Amino acid sequence: MATKKFNPLPGFGLTLGYTLFYLSVIVLIPLAGLFLRVFEMSFADFWRLATTERALAAYKLTFGASLIAALANVVFGTLVAWVLVRYQFPGKRFLDALVDFPFALPTAVAGLTLSNLFAANGWLGEFLVPLGIKGSYSRLGIIIALTFVGMPFIVRTLQPVLEEFEREIEEAAATLGATRLRTFCQVIAPALFPATLTGFALSFARAIGEYGSIVFIAGNKAYESEIAPLLIVIRLEEYNFEGAMAIAVVLLVFSFALLITINLLERWASRFQH
């Protein structure tokens, strides 16, 4: 660091030291502890525990439902962000504030109320269940809960990008004779793509680890509606620590990969904007 300028502000060593200390005690050492315990197992044991039939069914459900929910969020989230940024209408500020509701509401409460709404005697279930749409105690319920939980990520990622989008580009497209739909598909949508991808990844990452809202709505049947985090809890209740750790490591490795992807995406998206 030859170019380092003189910085008169005090407290660098102290604050950095405390930051590293607290980070290590709360996050790094406990996480490393999990990996150390897993390294004590033989790889064959680990692989057997991480890929039992039940675990594979749980991963499939967790990743599949998270993917569908994140895609649903891309569609509806883009629409909501668009409407909130571009249009003026009564009640807009209320809707805007409402978008953050899933962030603020404890997940257990979200799961409880959603499962009640979609149950056969719930406000939505009494219309949907006769039509054959079972939103509670089913896989569909998992997707509903995950969509609820992940919704703000897409909207809040897209909103600032849409706000800064230059109207001149749209004007140019309009002047050149493009219809509004064509302008959206060929001019606006590509510009929104990096932010959409980031929002998608954030919502997906959140969905993978989600537990609170799902246990209330899913029905939690093994092989059918049992998500991976729930399987960890079940293994722990059986005092099968190795089994719990193996599944946890699979989830963690996947989350870390996603975290790195999101960081790269954000860097890419910010370069796209300037």
Next chain:
Amino acid sequence: MPGYITRKHRDATSKSQRGTEESPFVKWILITIAALFLGVFLLLPLVNVFAQALGKGWHAYFGVLREPDTIAAIKLTLLVAAITVPLNVFFGITAAWCIAKFQFRGKSLLVTLIDLPFSVSPIVAGLIYILMFGLQGYLGPWLYAHDIKIIFAVPGIVLATVFITFPFVARELIPVMEATGREQEEAALTLGASGWQTFWHVTLPSIKWGLLYGIILCNARAMGEFGAVSVVSGHIAGVTDTMPLRVEKLYNEYNAAGAFTVASLLAVLALITLGIKTLLEWKQSREFARAQMVIPEPNEVETCFITRPADGKT
């Protein structure tokens, strides 16, 4: 009045951009779909919480709230938040100070590591503390020999909550502190202020809204955390049940009205959080707007006056 002029100005521009707007028909269809989606998906669940909680009347509602186990759960939740939030606020300020005000190698790695708890499943968060402090864990036997209980006790719940809410305050503060830069602090130091004085009188006032924002988000998550806490708590009624765990227990006992009663308190917490958050955002944007409007740019004012008559009344 500067605010008045800018508002007019903005209206005037939007009127002149007909070519880049959807037809009113499309526009209202989109608004309707968005409003319906948010209404059914977000508002209805909220209303449902209160409707179910009060479905058996106020008497039953307060009956549930007066149960000793419920009161114990409320107290525990408040206690956990009262320990967790200050810990993470202190960490958030120190982390933001060294990250935003200084340059050093490995900074972006540090920021990524601080964000790490966001991407860890709450269940895994609970599990790692069991592996540290549980009977089968690294420190378990030692803790047992010294009769210190962490897992299935309050310290474990606090630790799990600290982990889950770890990045909230730091994440809010880092961009705010980076945006304000170092000049003001440097000026204060040059004028002879001590480090602490500079922090209290210069830095803290400039980050107060961001800090408050981080605190309320951290607090909401701390009080509402379910997964991580449920792994380490042991579900001992009246002792290690927090409010979200109490919701689950009542629900599993087929006492849906009771579960919704406790849930309604948490929903109120969410509403208060949203209310403060909206207020803070509004305050911030107003301060920002005012700061930008001190000297209106000459040509901007000119445009306003030219376009205003064409605009007609708004």
